[in-house]
Amino acid sequence: MQPKGSLDGFRDFYPEDLARRTLIFRAWRSVARRYSFVEYDGPPLEPLDLYTAKSGEEIVTQLYNFTDKGGRAVSLRPEMTPTFARMVSARANALPKPVRWFSIPQLFRYERAQRGRKREHFQLNIDIVGEASELADAELLAVAVDIMRELGLGPDDVRAKVSDRRLLNALLEAIGVTEAQRGAVYAVLDKIARQPHVVSREKLEAAGLAPNQVERILALPDIGSIDDLERDFGHVDGCKASIAAFAKYVAHTHALGIGAWVDLDLSIVRGLAYYTGTVFELFDARGELRAICGGGRYDHLLSQLGGVDLPALGFGMGDVVLGELLKERGLFGDAVMDCPDFWVVCAEGAEPAAVLHAAACLRRMGYAAEYVLNEEKLRTQKSTAQIKAAERAGAAWLLIVRDAAHAEVRPLSRTRGEGPAEGAVIELHDLEDAERGFAALSEAGVPAPRED
Amino acid sequence: MQPKGSLDGFRDFYPEDLARRTLIFRAWRSVARRYSFVEYDGPPLEPLDLYTAKSGEEIVTQLYNFTDKGGRAVSLRPEMTPTFARMVSARANALPKPVRWFSIPQLFRYERAQRGRKREHFQLNIDIVGEASELADAELLAVAVDIMRELGLGPDDVRAKVSDRRLLNALLEAIGVTEAQRGAVYAVLDKIARQPHVVSREKLEAAGLAPNQVERILALPDIGSIDDLERDFGHVDGCKASIAAFAKYVAHTHALGIGAWVDLDLSIVRGLAYYTGTVFELFDARGELRAICGGGRYDHLLSQLGGVDLPALGFGMGDVVLGELLKERGLFGDAVMDCPDFWVVCAEGAEPAAVLHAAACLRRMGYAAEYVLNEEKLRTQKSTAQIKAAERAGAAWLLIVRDAAHAEVRPLSRTRGEGPAEGAVIELHDLEDAERGFAALSEAGVPAPRED
Numbered sequence: 025m026q027p028k029g030s031l032d033g034f035r036d037f038y039p040e041d042l043a044r045r046t047l048i049f050r051a052w053r054s055v056a057r058r059y060s061f062v063e064y065d066g067p068p069l070e071p072l073d074l075y076t077a078k079s080g081e082e083i084v085t086q087l088y089n090f091t092d093k094g095g096r097a098v099s100l101r102p103e104m105t106p107t108f109a110r111m112v113s114a115r116a117n118a119l120p121k122p123v124r125w126f127s128i129p130q131l132f133r134y135e136r137a138q139r140g141r142k143r144e145h146f147q148l149n150i151d152i153v154g155e156a157s158e159l160a161d162a163e164l165l166a167v168a169v170d171i172m173r174e175l176g177l178g179p180d181d182v183r184a185k186v187s188d189r190r191l192l193n194a195l196l197e198a199i200g201v202t203e204a205q206r207g208a209v210y211a212v213l214d215k216i217a218r219q220p221h222v223v224s225r226e227k228l229e230a231a232g233l234a235p236n237q238v239e240r241i242l243a244l245p246d247i248g249s250i251d252d253l254e255r256d257f258g259h260v261d262g263c264k265a266s267i268a269a270f271a272k273y274v275a276h277t278h279a280l281g282i283g284a285w286v287d288l289d290l291s292i293v294r295g296l297a298y299y300t301g302t303v304f305e306l307f308d309a310r311g312e313l314r315a316i317c318g319g320g321r322y323d324h325l326l327s328q329l330g331g332v333d334l335p336a337l338g339f340g341m342g343d344v345v346l347g348e349l350l351k352e353r354g355l356f357g358d359a360v361m362d363c364p365d366f367w368v369v370c371a372e373g374a375e376p377a378a379v380l381h382a383a384a385c386l387r388r389m390g391y392a393a394e395y396v397l398n399e400e401k402l403r404t405q406k407s408t409a410q411i412k413a414a415e416r417a418g419a420a421w422l423l424i425v426r427d428a429a430h431a432e433v434r435p436l437s438r439t440r441g442e443g444p445a446e447g448a449v450i451e452l453h454d455l456e457d458a459e460r461g462f463a464a465l466s467e468a469g470v471p472a473p474r475e476d
Numbered sequence: 477m478q479p480k481g482s483l484d485g486f487r488d489f490y491p492e493d494l495a496r497r498t499l500i501f502r503a504w505r506s507v508a509r510r511y512s513f514v515e516y517d518g519p520p521l522e523p524l525d526l527y528t529a530k531s532g533e534e535i536v537t538q539l540y541n542f543t544d545k546g547g548r549a550v551s552l553r554p555e556m557t558p559t560f561a562r563m564v565s566a567r568a569n570a571l572p573k574p575v576r577w578f579s580i581p582q583l584f585r586y587e588r589a590q591r592g593r594k595r596e597h598f599q600l601n602i603d604i605v606g607e608a609s610e611l612a613d614a615e616l617l618a619v620a621v622d623i624m625r626e627l628g629l630g631p632d633d634v635r636a637k638v639s640d641r642r643l644l645n646a647l648l649e650a651i652g653v654t655e656a657q658r659g660a661v662y663a664v665l666d667k668i669a670r671q672p673h674v675v676s677r678e679k680l681e682a683a684g685l686a687p688n689q690v691e692r693i694l695a696l697p698d699i700g701s702i703d704d705l706e707r708d709f710g711h712v713d714g715c716k717a718s719i720a721a722f723a724k725y726v727a728h729t730h731a732l733g734i735g736a737w738v739d740l741d742l743s744i745v746r747g748l749a750y751y752t753g754t755v756f757e758l759f760d761a762r763g764e765l766r767a768i769c770g771g772g773r774y775d776h777l778l779s780q781l782g783g784v785d786l787p788a789l790g791f792g793m794g795d796v797v798l799g800e801l802l803k804e805r806g807l808f809g810d811a812v813m814d815c816p817d818f819w820v821v822c823a824e825g826a827e828p829a830a831v832l833h834a835a836a837c838l839r840r841m842g843y844a845a846e847y848v849l850n851e852e853k854l855r856t857q858k859s860t861a862q863i864k865a866a867e868r869a870g871a872a873w874l875l876i877v878r879d880a881a882h883a884e885v886r887p888l889s890r891t892r893g894e895g896p897a898e899g900a901v902i903e904l905h906d907l908e909d910a911e912r913g914f915a916a917l918s919e920a921g922v923p924a925p926r927e928d
Contacts, residue, residue: 029562031550034519036563039577042515058839060816060846060869063494067486067596068520068582069540069552074480088521090542093586098483100521110480111488120868122849125491130520134545144519157850159832170839272851279832281840364512380611380731387510387622388733394512397574398609399724416572417512475927 033135033143043361045146048343048350049128051174052148059167061126061150066107068130072097074106078298078329088132088143100132104149104340106329112153113331121154121334142344150319151338153326158269161302161321162276164337168306168317169282171341176355179309182316184282185289186304188273189320191253191266192244192290198260199240205231209241213291216245245291250274253288273302294318298325302337308349316349317341365473367414367436368395369407369424376402378425378452385455386423389462390473394419411436421470422447429453433468485587485595495813497598500795500802501580503626504600511619513578513602518559520582524549526558530750530781540584540595552584556601556792558781564605565783573606573786594796602771603790605778610721613754613773614728616789620758620769621734623793628807631761634768636734637741638756640725641772643705643718644696644742650712651692657683661693662745668697669743697743702726705740725754746770750777754789760801768801769793817925819866819888820847821859821876828854830877830904837907838875841914842925846871863888873922874899881905885920 030036037045053063072089089099101107104127112123127149135141150167152160165184172182192213193206201209208231212224221242228238247253250271257263277283294303301321308316319339327333350356366386370379376399386393394417396402396410407424414422414436424432424447434447448468455461462472482488489497505515524541541551553559556579564575579601587593602619604612617636624634644665645658653661660683664676673694680690699705702723709715729735746755753773760768771791779785802808818838822831828851838845846869848854848862859876866874866888876884876899886899900920907913914924 029566030519030559031521031523031548034521036519036559037517038563038567039514039516042517045517046515055839057814058842058844060814060844062491062813063498064491065489065494065497067482067488069483069486069584069596071480071483085545088544092540093537096483107482107488110482111490114481115490124846132521144521152849155849157852159828159851159854160849162832163849166836275829276832276851279829279836281833281836361514362509362512376611377727377731380614380728381733384618384731384733390510392510392512394576397604397607397612397615399611399728400609402611 031143033141035142035144039361044347044350044356045343047356048175048346049146051171052126052128052341055167055171055174056126056148056150058170059124059163061124061167064108064111064125064127065129066101066104066111066127068101068132069098070101070107072099074110075099075102078106078325086133086135088134101129102131102133104129104131104147105151105325105338108149108151108338109326109329109331113326113329116332116334119153122160123151123153125153126150146343148341149338150341151336153332153336154334156323156335158273158302159276160337161273162280164319164339165277165286165302165304166280166282168304168319168339168341169285172285172306172316175346175350177349177353179285181309181349181353182285182306183287183309184285184304184306185287185292186273186302187288187290187292188266188270188302189293189299190301191263191270192293194260194263194266195244195257195290196241198257198263199237201233201237201241205233209233210293210295212241213244214293214295216242216291245289247290248288250288294320298322298328300324304339306341313348314345316345362392363418363420364394364414365391365419365470366393366421366423367410367417367419368393369410369414369422370396370402370405371407371424371426374425374427378428382423382425382431382452382455385452385461389455389458390475392473393423425452433465433470435469483595485593487594487596491813496799496802496808497795499808500627500798501598503623504578504580504793507619507623507626508578508600508602510622511576511615513576513619516560516563516577516579517581518553518556518563518579520553520584521550522553522559524551526562527551527554530558530777538585538587540586553581554583554585556581556583556599557603557777557790560601560603560790561778561781561783565778565781568784568786571605574612575603575605577605578602598795600793601790602793603788605784605788606786608775608787610725610754611728612787612789613725614732616771616791617729617738617754617756618732618734620756620771620791620793621737624737624758624768627798627802629801629805631737633761633801633805634737634758635739635761636737636756636758637739637744638725638754639740639742639744640718640722640754641745641751642753643715643722644745646712646715646718647696647709647742648693650709650715651689653685653689653693657685661685662747664693665696665743666745666747668694697741699742700740702740746772750774750780752776756791758793765800766797768797814844815870815872816846816866817843817871817922818845818873818875819862819869819871820845821862821866821874822848822854822857823859823876823878826877826879830880834875834877834883834904834907837904837913841907841910841917842927844925845875877904885917885922887921 087099092098130146132144212227253267277286292303299320300323303320305315306317321337323335368379368383379395383393383395422434431452432447432449450464454464539551544550582598584596664679705719729738744755744757751772752775755772757767758769773789775787820831820835831847835845835847874886883904884899884901902916906916
């Protein structure tokens, strides 16, 4: 019987894959922490109605939902926001505002399997609850951009496209678009880069918009700055306040040091979803990949989900597109698997027990230590064979146990090439005491162990 | 509409809960790394037959299994071993031996909800593949014990109960137990501490064992040392080899520095499962909790699952019982949520933009920095009110922005008590360059930022 493979769209993370995932997770956690966000998590399985309450019954076709053995309609989580809303709402009064939380859930969608499309991914979720000011919007965007920076990407690699629903609605009102027509306009703007203009034009006309209105709408994505906004709409009373508010948001992004990454792009509407204010997406600058990240302000969502009525904003950043970009840019170089700091060698005539003892001491000091995991081989295998195993494992240092009391410390690289150089000899006894041990190893040139 | 709660048996991890989980995960990863294990992961959803192939159809009653929208019979993973076996087998030839892998999957079982019983938990899985020697068994146990040590527990808190199926089988053969009777004896031994002796006796008699055999079996758990083994069975030819092998295993645990934690306990059989050699469980020394951890050698399992025929051993350690023990012993003290290193205050007359700029610089240096997330409040709120917010957030230091060029650095504690002491004044400009920034802050008494 051959073991079967995993399900289509689900990933096995072999150690080299997991190391890359860890590189991304570390950047997420490290930057989130610097912005003073604290981590939370919820169950990967939730009551089905948590999702239908937010997205309607039609979402069920995309879910991994089923009836459990107790007759409950349940679903693997397709997104984190409903769980987040439930948890924050349950403690809304006790939590200091603004709430600054992040999470790294694995999310599941039953999608038609396509090339590169997964049915699961990990997604950083960062949310702020309880602050309506533009500064919160800028801070949120700054976290997303700083994650790019942390991963080695620059403003030439990634662009942050930002817009604001309130601003867009004011501009559309100035153009004479009615609230009833707004949905059709959003849908056209959302697809404007991927759809021929003639199709966009037809759709806008079908929504009842006059030719001059259509032209002004199709020109909106050309607005690329606050100056453009002022020029085209600054004279309209109904637009002044939202242009000023948006200008504040942009000014804050500059004060926070991310201004060079940010482009105003009025075609960013984030579908027809629940956003109420700023919206943004991060894209690779070449425009070859799907969005790296998307989010914005959703001031009414928490109360719509039956929770607290507090202003809120957040974004989601998945590991798949980001991983493709890092791979393409050669930025996964550091994500090698951990290698042992030490390989402990049993020299001819030494006792295997001394090797075990030395390895235990090194480990207790915080070093990663490995050795040939077989007493008989420790006793009989030549040092050169053990050193080959150390090389295969990528160990940095050798600790060659000479006898019950002494060992030689050698960088592994020195053992290659021009024959065996002598290393520093230390007393094994010194390793039993961390302070003496660090002193002895440091004298032999070994750096302190990595902090976890 | 009130937001519904989570499913019974599933946990919400609020930030303070997540901090405790992170403390456990960190110890797991840190110790595993020191033993040179590398991390992997697999999908939480797998084909159902991956589990029925190992455990038979009866396991289905305990699974979160369902039919997905493509008609596949799938299940949330109840354990990691089948996934591990599939992944290792697929690359068995390419992987250097011994394979030393670990993973921290979340696992799911549909169990009747009881007090303290969860339907999900996280479980550290550590496995070694490709090494049959006793040294591998000792190394595996040493990882488990060192995790206890890493978490602050000692041999007075936790005991490692060890046995060996090969040894037990030899002893049972010496007593005259047939292979057909072995299952009944295992079942009695497994329950011997929780079941009245009279019941155990009845069950053994029902299996066809003679009174003197029954007495010798019931006395097996009293054997507590290699000496006891030698005394009672050392003269039996069929027992000599397995006693000697077991003595080697115990000697290795001493060389690895964990001998003081280990008790021989022949009642440890780990149910009727697939183990073939050493078996062990870790228990709290007071015997109040369920097992913290269990594992052993399973040399035939990989080939039975349709994979490679390689010796293998491993253990699983869940987060729930371990968490109960740490809580009870007061060892979660360090698992406080992260607090900001700095709170940036906007002094009267300073510009909010300077606060944002200072926060961005601190973050780029690696510090966690927070400030009042509202431009209007930054402009108008008194410093004392902002400092109160800093206290509520548990910030360690204040950076009080005085004007566009200067800020004062103060430890937060000094601001309490006898009125506002003056802190060190630094130039904001210095923070723009990491080296100059670290020098300026260090002079003000601020330690280097935490490494992630």
